[in-house]
Amino acid sequence: MGHSHIHPSDGAAPPPNPEQIAALSRTRRRANFLLAGILVPLGVITLVAMMMLWPGADRPGITVADPLATAPGTSMDVGTVQRVVSEDCPSSQPTVDAGGEAQQCLVAYTEPDSGGSAVPVELNPEIAHSGQVEPGDSIRYLNLDGVINGGGTPYIFVDFVRTLPVAALAVLYAVVVVSVARWRGLRAIIGLVGALFVLAQFMLPGLIEGKPPLLLGLVGSVVIMFGVLYFAHGFSARTSTALLGTIFGLAITALLAAWATDTANLTGVGNDSASALINAAPEVSLSGIILCGLIISGLGVLNDVTITQSSAVWELYELAPGTSTRRLFAGAMRIGRDHIASTVYTIAFAYAGAALPLLILVSLQDSSLMTALTSGELVEEVVRTLVGSIGLVLAIPVTTLVAVLVVKAVGRGAGPVVSRKQHDGAPTPAALAAEEAPGQPAEGAHSEQVAAGALPSRRELREQRQG
Structure with missing residues (x-):
């Protein structure tokens, strides 16, 4: 051939011809001005709202006891396990002294990091049953030596020391992300650090002070999305389109979260953390915390689908620049529908995996499936899944439509x-x-x-x- x-x-x-090029350039400028005309006022309003909601210097003096704090004369020590044996429990010594029989338990002989000979650390039944304490493990234990009277156990297991494996996993994660995504991956990690800063310095203290949780969650989430999207993906029409879709999804999620929190009577009193928070700060609204959490929980997935959908529209257009607006929207939505299906599964399974012990416990109860799903233990996870999924699904067609309109205007100047x-x-x-x-x-x-x-x-x- x-x-x-x-x-x-x-x-x-x-x-x-030159006239066509000039006309297309004007169209491109109008599209960019339109995006800026929407996003710049939104950004200004968000920053003003953030300053108005920013926690004051006179924060309430609420403190919660450190679970690792010790009484005078005791200490929290760290050591390395040398061997684990089953023998008479050191805590049974008072019973033996009184003529009783000693109980059997697992004892981890641990060498203190501060130096000295190995000490017998008694393992509680839950840890002993799991069989996870092995020689070489670094553990934290309560040292009651010199305080216990009557021969009781002076060393009690508290927790594992996980600093090294967690730090190694974090470094591996950063290396993999930067190796694959290069500078964009590095910017994404830095953006994540900034998002955590907004969460820790703005949203959490605001909830403690009693700021409106709906506004707090929405404003904080929009600030995070502005920073993360533009910092990781750069300033472009594509990123601005994704940001518009993300803000729309956040607004829908916030409204649904406010409605669901009130209608479904989500009180948040069904776990130990909530009980501890109520005891430490009775004035804190647990339902408000749940409302704010419903908004925050969908941020990552919502950001993922909007930026992916916007990129899909641009790539489809570049492959076939002559595609009509209608056909470009239909083609991008075929991708979006696949993304919707897979992402809904992602949200559901992510929450199911996090609540797996609770799911097993509920499944063993003698009750119907609907009763279990709407019980106080599970209903928060169910509502979180449904609210996040609805906001996600509605954000995809909106993002796609905006991206198609923008790319047809902005993209024509390329050829x-x-x-x-x-x-x-x-x-x-x-x-x-x-x-x-x-x-x-x-x-x-x-x-x-x-x-x-x-x-x-x-x-x-x-x-x-x-x-």
Whole structure:
């Protein structure tokens, strides 16, 4: 089969004339101004609201006892387990002294990090049953030596020391992200640190002070999304489109969360952490904390689907610039529907995995499935899944529509547009080149089409992506 060159006379659209280029440039500027006209006021309003809601210097003096704090004369020590044996419990010594029989338990002989001989650390039944304490483990134990009278156990297991494995996993995570995503991955990690700062310095203290939880959660989430999206993905029409879709999804999630918290009577009193918080700060609203948590919990997945959907629209357009608005929206929504299905599963299984012990406990109870799902123990997870999923699903078509409208305006400046007749019926110049010269590399076909004016150059495409 002979080699053929692609020329404008072969059916490709001719290069735009200066008047067309000027008109397309004006359209691009209008689209960018429109995005800025929406997002800049939103950003200003969000910053003003954040300053108004920012926790004051006179924060309430609420403190919660440190679970690792010790009484005078005792200490919390750290050591390395040398061996684990089953023997008479040291705590049974008073019973033995009184003529009774000693109980059997697991004892971990642990060498203190501060130095000295190994001490017998008694393991509680839950840890002993799990069988997780092994030689070489670093543990934290309560040292009651010199305080216990009557021969009781002076050393009691408290917890494992997990600093090293967690730090190693965090370093591995950062290395993998940066290696694969390079600078964008590094920016994403830095953005995550910034998001945690907003959570720790703005949202959590605001909840303790009694700020409106709906506004607090919405304002804090929007601030996080502004920072994370632009910092990780750069300032572009594509990112701005994703941000608009994200803010829309956040607004829907916030409204649904406020309605569900009130209608479903989510009180948040069904766990130990809530009980401890009520005892430490009776004025804190647990239902408000739940409301704020419902908004925050969907941030990551919502950000994922909107930026992916926006990118999908841009990629589809670059593959076929002549695609009509309707067909581009339909094609992107086919991707969006697949994303909706998989992401809904992601949310549900993520919450199910986190609450697995509770699910097992509830499944052993003699009650119906609906009663179990709407019980105080599970209803918060169910509502969180449903609220987050609804906001996620509605954000996808909105993001897709905005992205299509923007890309049709912003993207046209990159090169000539293929006619609708050529797109719908006849094969494109790229397809003809591939069929008539199967042995020619794709790079060569692209270069000839660029030279002939049938396709935009890679420089023009880069400018288009950054548009």
